[in-house]
Amino acid sequence: MHGCPCSAATTRGTYAYKVALIRVTRLATEMPLLPPVESLLRTLVDGEEVDVEAEGLALLKVRGLADVLDGRVVLTSLGRRYLVARGEHRxxxxxxxxxxxxxxxxxxxxxxxxxxxxxxxxxxxxxxxxxxxxxxxxxxxxxxxxxxxxxxxxxxxxxxxxxxxxxxxxxxxxxxxxxxx
CATH class of the missing domain: 2.40.50.140 (Nucleic acid-binding proteins)
Incomplete structure (x- = not known):
């Protein structure tokens, strides 16, 4: 797992993927986003359009939870995992x-x-x-x-x-x- 040339945070089974899951889970359970920023993330799940200049989007992008592709704001796999971790029992x-x-x-x-x-x-x-x-x-x-x-x-x-x-x-x-x- 360690040192795998295909280690990317989005590639299941890699060291980087596991590190990303741990990071996002900790974020969700120990240091959750402020309610307006989390609300923005949940808006993406619902498929609603989000302005690329929306307040809080920069934070979501930095944390890898959302991105802008072809002028549209999209939820990333880590953004989905964050929301799952917010609701799952540990x-x-x-x-x-x-x-x-x-x-x-x-x-x-x-x-x-x-x-x-x-x-x-x-x-x-x-x-x-x-x-x-x-x-x-x-x-x-x-x-x-x-x-x-x-x-x-x-x-x-x-x-x-x-x-x-x-x-x-x-x-x-x-x-x-x-x-x-």
Missing amino acids: YRTPVEVLSVDVKARTVEAVVVGWHTTEPVTLLLDQVAAESKVPPVELVAGMFFEAEANCRTEDVEELVLTDIRVAPPLPKGWMNGGGPDA
């Missing part, structure tokens, strides 16, 4: 590391709240930066907690944020004995 969920590929800058993990057995690819740099665990210390078997859009059906659209090292399980839970074992 849940705190356990994340189990299955493997780490330092060269490819990826982590294979199970995001329990999304699917209990299907592995997903996460960005090593995101996991390390948010969890404050250096990449060389990330190993299979580690557990984290993260916010995720667990209801998405598309693994490419699964976005984790606020990744933290999970607290240790109570003694006895891993051997089937429950919390009092």
Whole structure:
């Protein structure tokens, strides 16, 4: 994924695409647009014409949420993703590391709240930066907690944020004995 020559924020499956999804999700959930600017973005979804001189359009363009093509203001794929992220539910969920590929800058993990057995690819740099665990210390078997859009059906659209090292399980839970074992 890392270093792929086709890495573009609009090309699904690339490192750049995943970084863009994380950025837009954070924008939507942590620093949403001001209501008049978000309203302008929603106007584009409804197919209404927007003046190329509209107030707030410059901000949408800078953030990659809208663009002007052939004199018309259009919603970008990231603009659509921003609006989806504004409305979707996010849940705190356990994340189990299955493997780490330092060269490819990826982590294979199970995001329990999304699917209990299907592995997903996460960005090593995101996991390390948010969890404050250096990449060389990330190993299979580690557990984290993260916010995720667990209801998405598309693994490419699964976005984790606020990744933290999970607290240790109570003694006895891993051997089937429950919390009092």
